[in-house]
Amino acid sequence: MSNNIISSTRRCSLPEEIKLDALAIAAHRDDTEIVSGGTLIKLVDLGYSVGILDLTAGESGTRGDATTRAEEARCAAGAMGLKYRHNLELPDAGLYDTQENALKVAEIIRLTRPELVILPYWIQRHPDHAAASLIGYRGCFLSGLIKMPLIGNAHRPRKIIYSTSFQDVEHSFAIDITKQFERKKQAVACYKTQFEEKQGVREVYPPARDIFDYMEIRARQYGYMISATYAECFFQREKFSFDDPLKIPGISI
Numbered sequence: 199m200s201n202n203i204i205s206s207t208r209r210c211s212l213p214e215e216i217k218l219d220a221l222a223i224a225a226h227r228d229d230t231e232i233v234s235g236g237t238l239i240k241l242v243d244l245g246y247s248v249g250i251l252d253l254t255a256g257e258s259g260t261r262g263d264a265t266t267r268a269e270e271a272r273c274a275a276g277a278m279g280l281k282y283r284h285n286l287e288l289p290d291a292g293l294y295d296t297q298e299n300a301l302k303v304a305e306i307i308r309l310t311r312p313e314l315v316i317l318p319y320w321i322q323r324h325p326d327h328a329a330a331s332l333i334g335y336r337g338c339f340l341s342g343l344i345k346m347p348l349i350g351n352a353h354r355p356r357k358i359i360y361s362t363s364f365q366d367v368e369h370s371f372a373i374d375i376t377k378q379f380e381r382k383k384q385a386v387a388c389y390k391t392q393f394e395e396k397q398g399v400r401e402v403y404p405p406a407r408d409i410f411d412y413m414e415i416r417a418r419q420y421g422y423m424i425s426a427t428y429a430e431c432f433f434q435r436e437k438f439s440f441d442d443p444l445k446i447p448g449i450s451i
């Protein structure tokens with residue numbers, strides 16, 4: 199793992215400047231791993247420089263504490279081959295789409311200059327997850343405005359995609375993560391305080407659902423849609439455009 203994985207305990211230090219190809223933004227440590235971890239690993243496998251920005255430290259979570267979860271996040275970053283991980287330490291269970299929070303995200307966008315940003319879908323059960331989507335989008339937008347009171351040069355990611363795995367919404371496309379699925383499970387398994395094998399501990403919403411069973415079932419379902427074994431799903435707001443209609447990607451009719 200790179201030294202660029204930043205400890206959340208270094209709160210007052212200026213976040214590191216590093217050029218990334220892709221950055222995933224989420225409310226809590228483990229959110230990204232569960233919904234789009236396979237895709238991040240695939241990007242790493244393709245040779246891209248990939249990172250995660252966690253917005254909160256998880257201090258309000260039922261299980262574990264912020265220090266333990268920081269160690270678990272480092273473990274997961276190593277399992278995924280990330281070049282960068284930073285935590286903004288915004289209030290857990292109190293995340294709101296404010297200008298102040300968006301500017302903090304915009305600062306990270308300028309310091310990491312990603313071309314691709316992955317956000318949670320904006321309709322969510324957990325209010326922090328929905329807020330993370332809005333804060334992430336606003337942060338990406340503000341980062342591109344030259345006159346914003348921010349460090350660094352203006353930068354706006356070329357593309358934002360939204361994680362829609364586990365959401366019963368229309369997906370724009372699916373990514374085949376068959377070769378990455380085992381490593382995705384290893385990354386999620388780093389979060390021992392959240393998902394280790396004790397009765398009741400591995401459960402996630404909906405109640406009495408084991409996280410690893412749930413990931414398996416959903417990834418198989420999404421894989422089936424594209425003739426792969428495992429996949430993750432995403433939404434993009436913009437329409438696709440193709441120069442050659444005979445070469446539109448995807449499975450045949």
Ligand SMILES: [Zn+2]
Nearest residue numbers: 225226229324
């Ligand atoms: Zn979460």
